[in-house]
Amino acid sequence: MSESEQEQSDKQKYEFKKVIEDLKDYEGSGTQLVSIYVPEDKQISDVVAHVTQEHSEASNIKSKQTRTNVQDALTSIKDRLRYFDTYPPDNGLVLFSGAVDAGGGQTDMITEVLESPPQSIESFRYHCDSHFLTEPLEEMLADKGLFGLIVLDRREANVGWLRGKRVEPVKSASSLVPGKQRKGGQSAQRFARLRLEAIDNFYQEVAGMANDLFVAERHELDGILVGGPSPTKDEFLDGDYLHHELQDTVIGKFDVAYTDESGLYDLVDAASDVLAEHEMLEDKRAMEEFFEQLHDGEKATYGFEPTRENLMMGAVDRLLISEDLRQDVVTYTCENGHDERELLDQREDTPEHTCDRCGDTVSAEAGEREDAIDHLMEIADQRGTETLFISTDFEKGDQLLSAFGGVAGLLRYSTGV
Structure with missing residues (x-):
């Protein structure tokens, strides 16, 4: 993924996160909030047919208010589905609609459509409840990283993916390596040689599976985890069986008792500390550089307005924004043409403003x-x-939000701002 694509992805995740936070706060009276998850391979016409059927069945709801609200939500969803062609966009489509509590006994009808979520929607889901179903999207947004997984011993091997928090077994192999006891009249040396050849062939087969799966994704790959008993995993890695570009991306090897599909899950559990560290590695490096420049250099800025000024000058190399920043900027222009800005929490009403200049x-x-x-x-x-x-999940990341207003920058050159 290129740098611009990564930024676009991060921005999309931020936008999704804002919508989800709003959706989680909504509450309906009774089971009248509708959530629909549509995978990219499901025809829109099939979704419309399902919604139409649900609309018909909603006529059986005893409560008139709930019945009306559910049918209105389904009608709104059908209206939105008309904007899509035969199939949903890449990764699918998520629709939310319903009458939410607006206070004072009043309700507001809201409808949200989220296109192309960060990961593919795996199955069609229709959900009607007093709250919107946001958990699947929250898991996608929490998921970070793409890791290759290999578990092996001398009997079998499995390879697969770790996509965020989701383990995906992909390929498996069984070996023809004989046991340690020699058979028949073979000499001990011949048996040992044949056994080593069988082990070598099996390691090559496992590496072939891994190479076929991982090499094409090597530029997206955040690392490879290898698990199994000793000395198997050590022999495999020390023997340079993996493609040389993959060998350099191995970030850890771990003792794992099982090497079937369940071993892939055991491997992820064993590597939890390494994965947590790796997930925030880029964030930690950026914040360490920021603090170094803040204390011993001149190429750091922080706070909304100083960072904005440096951005306007083109002096900011990397803009650092806290994932948990939830503020709006209000730009006031007085009658004398003076522009001033004020930061407000997103749920705070906009107040009057007195121009500091006039x-x-x-x-x-x-x-x-x-x-x-x-x-x-x-x-x-x-x-x-x-x-x-x-992220705010480590000390310096939390300090960006709590001590520096959630906004900072690493500069290309010192500006004095």
Whole structure:
């Protein structure tokens, strides 16, 4: 994945995360909030037929209010499905619709359509409840990384993927390696030689499976994990059986008792600490560099306004944004043409503003409001600045949000801003 594609992916995940947070806060009276997950290979006409059937069956709901709300939600979903061709977009489609509690005994009908989620939707799901079904999407957003998995002993081997948190067994092989006891009248030396040849052939077969699976994805691959008993896994790795580009991406080897498909899951469990460390490696490197520049250099900036100024000048090499930043920027323009900005929590109402330069009062309605991250990323895109979303799951990442306002930058040159 190229740098620009990665940034686009990160931005999409951020947008999805915002929508999901809103959806999780909604509550319906009774089972009237509809969630539909559509895989990319399911025809839209089939989805429409299913929704039509559910609309018909909803007429049997005893509560008039719930019946009306469910049917209105399904009608809204059918209307949205008309915008799609024969099949959903890549990775599928997720639709949410329903009458949500707006307070004071009132309800609002909301409909959200999320196209091309971060990972493929595996199966069609229709869900009607008092809350929207967001867990499958949350798992996709939490999932990071693509890792190759190999488990082997001298009897069998399995290879597969770890996509985020999902283990996908793909290929398996059984060996023809004889036991340690020699058979018949063979000399001990001949038997040992034949056994070593059989082991070598099996290792080559396992490497072939891994190479066929992983080499094509080597530029997306975050690493390879190898598991099995000793000395098998050590012999396999020390023998350089893997393609040389894959050999360099092995990030750990682990003792695993089983080498069937269940061994792949055991391997992931054994490697949990390594995976957690690897997941945040880029974030940690960026934050370590930021703190070094902050203390001993001149190429760091932080806070919304100073970082924005440096972005506007084209001085920011990498924009660092906390994954948990949830603020809007309000731009006020007074009658004298002065622009000033204020950060607000996304659920906070826009207040009036007094211009610091001329004292003019600007009404709340005159403030132009947008998501702070979208605002900064648009400038970054125009200036050729890379954007990194920083996790709060480690100390320095949490400090970016708590101590530096969730926004910082590594500069191309010192600006004094």
